[in-house]
Amino acid sequence: MAIATKTQYWTSRMNGTNPASLGGTFNDSWTVSGSGGAASGEYWRITSNGYWYQTPTTSDYTIVAALKFPNTGALPSNGTVLMRLDNADYRVEVRAKGNSSTLDLVGATTVTTPDLDLAMADDNPVAVILRLTLDASGNAKLYMREIIEDDDGATHYLSVTGSSGSGKDARWGNSSGTVDWGSVYFTNAGAFSPDELLTSDFAQDVLARMGLGIVEQIKNSTRMYLKTQVDNSSIIYGYDLSMDMLNRLSPPTVHVMVKDLGSPEFESLGGAKITQNYDVMIFVTTKGTNYENAYRLGLNIIGEIFDELYTNTGVEGTTDSIISYLAEFSPRMDNDDFVCVHRMELTYMRRIDMRHR
Incomplete structure (x- = not known):
């Protein structure tokens, strides 16, 4: 993609409040599938069964989420979908691996992230920010902590080609375990890197x-x-x-x-x-x-x-x-x-x- 223009922006911005009734202008709410979760402090907590989805009309998407696993005794099970983008031709998903360290990016192939500290066990921990993109040609990327290159200049994101799609869909949530969702931003205006569409x-x-x-x-x-x-x-x-x-x-x-x-x-x-x-x-x-x-x-x-x-x-x-x-x-x-x-x-x-x- 290219840098987002002034008419390309986040079409939905959830910051720990009810995704079904987001405030502000130019801010599309989400539709629930399952229990949906509830507010827990400044996060939206989903336990065991809840997804929030939108049905876009375009074919290039970006979703950014800040999340954490608050209970190591209730981790999402291996294969649990956390984020999905589907433009009807191609689909890509971020899935849990049953641990609090790594996730899978799943398209036509599967790649695994480095250690993400999803349970926030490290010193001075912060929630993990994940950016998932999918374009009309099926190119999918997962950026971790909004970093494009690491300190050595090496690429710091994962890439796959999407698997076969089934219908236009953008969704986030979890069908097992407990996940705290601090923020979820979505746009149907393009597949943007952290340099092309910033969250602020x-x-x-x-x-x-x-x-x-x-x-x-x-x-x-x-x-x-x-x-x-x-x-x-x-x-x-x-x-x-x-x-x-x-x-x-x-x-x-x-x-x-x-x-x-x-x-x-x-x-x-x-x-x-x-x-x-x-x-x-x-x-x-x-x-x-x-x-x-x-x-x-x-x-x-x-x-x-x-x-x-x-x-x-x-x-x-x-x-x-x-x-x-x-x-x-x-x-x-x-x-x-x-x-x-x-x-x-x-x-x-x-x-x-x-x-x-």
Whole structure:
């Protein structure tokens, strides 16, 4: 998939309350099959027999759940379905294994998760967050704790092809054991990774739609220098701007970072829609023994970035606009300088719908 647009959002958000009567706007409730469970503190507890389901009309889904097994004497039995997505052509399920450590992702094949501490027995435990996705082609993924890559850069999610589907269905719950469900979010708008649709709408607007959206726009540019002189792997979001991280990439590199944002005014009573200003910083790093060449290369790259963003982003006059920018260029100040870093800051003004929360 791609980053979720402003019309693609969580269509259902359950945070430990009755799934049959969810509050808020743009928040579809669930239909029960079985006993359904009951509130237990800030969790929705299902004991032995209860599933909640929706019948989507689309074919690409994402469901995210924060859950725990509160009673090691009443674990879901091996094979118990915890989450299911079925688009009529393909089906994928997350199933219990009869223990408090691992789960199975089941499609046409079966793969097993690493240790998840579902019983929260470790020091300083937290509930496990699982994200299950299924697209129209049958590609299914299970992300654990919203992590895409681990500390070593290795893939941290499981993948299978879905088995044969039987009818459109999205459901969660358990037919055995006791499970506490802290939150369950669902969307029928696509199969989204943790970088493409975040659970917080605030974070989605800042990181995904703005920061990562700009990274994606620059990577997809067909302009000369961006296409031929900068490798896509060197165009990244600036999560880590330490020297150790910067030294891992070979110049030229492009780092994008949302520095801050603010809301100068609320445009409707109750704040249903607000205007937000985003300050986006872009760093272009080049290197060379001939500083003039490095300087010129960096200027061409940052110039193409400006042209790309100015013509293709912030062009919806009443809801999304670039309202200012500032560029700073890096002359050589010392004989030992071989690295040139040009910097640009753009301010976007966007009108945000606050009702998807």
